[in-house]
Amino acid sequence: MRVPFIKMHGLGNDFIMLDARETPLPGPLENATVKALADRREGIGCDQLILMEPDDTATIRMRIYNSDGAEVEACGNGARAAGMLLGEEATIATAGGMIATRPDASGISVDMGVPRFEWDAIPLAYPMDTERLPLGWGTLEAPLAINVGNPHVVFFVDDADAVPLEALGPQIEMDSVFPERINVNVAEVVERASMRLRVWERGAGLTRACGTGACASAVAAMRRGLVDREVTVHLPGGPLIIAWGDDDRIIMTGGATEAFRGTFAWDDYAG
Template identity: 65%
Template sequence: MHIPFRKMHGLGNDFVVIDARAHPVPVTARRAAALADRKTGIGCDQLIVLEPATHADVRMRIFNPDGGEVEACGNASRAVGMLLGPEHGGETRIETLGGDLVARVDDHGISVAMGVPRFGWDAIPLAYAMDTLAMPVAWEDLADPVAVNVGNPHVVFFVPDADAVDLARLGPLIEHDPLFPARVNVNVATLTGPDAITLHVWERGAGLTRACGTGACATAVAAMRRRLTGRRVTVTLPGGPLTIAWDAHDNVIMTGPAATSFTGTFAANDYPA
């Protein structure tokens, strides 16, 4: 049996998308990791599986390259919104482990309502109680981060020069620190203007990435909570910019592009579940 897939990306954050709504496709950690492998598989930052939803238009399952299933992915949500928007009049409600999202397609790109961010130490989660707006912890020169849960856990460090931080080395140390029982995504950000941020992200289970939608949301909200910016900012990642707004109802709205790279099929026996 051959299984169709679509290769998509948002600012270079790339996905293999399998539409399993009509025909179920078993996905295990083993199969997800094999498909994500860039040398022996199709290659991607995340494997996305679309399934029938219980209370939304579609259920989106997200697997990292290590095979672990995670709660949310902002860039993938935009890709799915672009893919399914025509079926749903331009607006798609997406069910995820991190909560329901709404993706809208318009002339400005694809906007995703990512929901209300959470800041309680136990909602991140952290191993013990502390102030999440200025955490009294440090890893070498990275200190006093902000913790935010935007469907998945993030810590955000504001530094003078994000480009100068060795995130490839420090990212995994922080991700796997016992302070974060569910591990954590690590964001290093620099303010470059009144409402402009440059960002690098070490993504939990994936490593350095060209773009991370939830990381951009978490970083923007962290800057807003510290009164470093207004309620609408441009976050520029290595793959390009995203616009993040935190509206009057406390919903975080992310806007940016998405694209299809190519389509294809793979033999199910080549990637056993």
């Protein structure tokens, strides 16, 4: 059986979009299937695979798989891609909670919900101050920990490009203090309305853009009084606008792009 797919990206963070709202997939999305499809040499290639399914409580249910095959809770760029395909105001159920999308003059606006800062909501292995974790790895230390549907630590640095994130990222991601692993952000505040950001994404590695990372880093900077309540976050793939409202909800706005469509033979990748 051949399965249709849509290849999309949000600022270079790329996705295989599978729409199973009307026609279910021929079989379960097992770890090996996702990894094979995500392979950039022998598969279609992606940072994440997004599965869109019917849902009784929302417009769709969105399931998110990293390129290592692991299912994760949230993906801001993937939400914008799904929102663009839906083409109208929509609610999206995810493992990280309910989010809402709507078309915007700047692309797609996503209500990412309310951030969490409690140690057991991150989660951490044991209680500690999430405003400044008493931890360090190499040149990176005292991050803020936050959950925006998935878990992040945010380090503030003078020069984001100077951080050897390809070496430190996997060390921090896999540290036992983070029982569900962690996304790692290095953020450089340029001015009150502008930041630069690089992200090591758990299960995917260095990425050109990370929507939840932009949300987490912007809110972390706001908590520390470094930026205003609306800020443009500049990632290697392009900018995202993040606003943290008085109602405590995070609004992310940015573009998403369809690259191409095609089909693949399910049996070539299943199992």
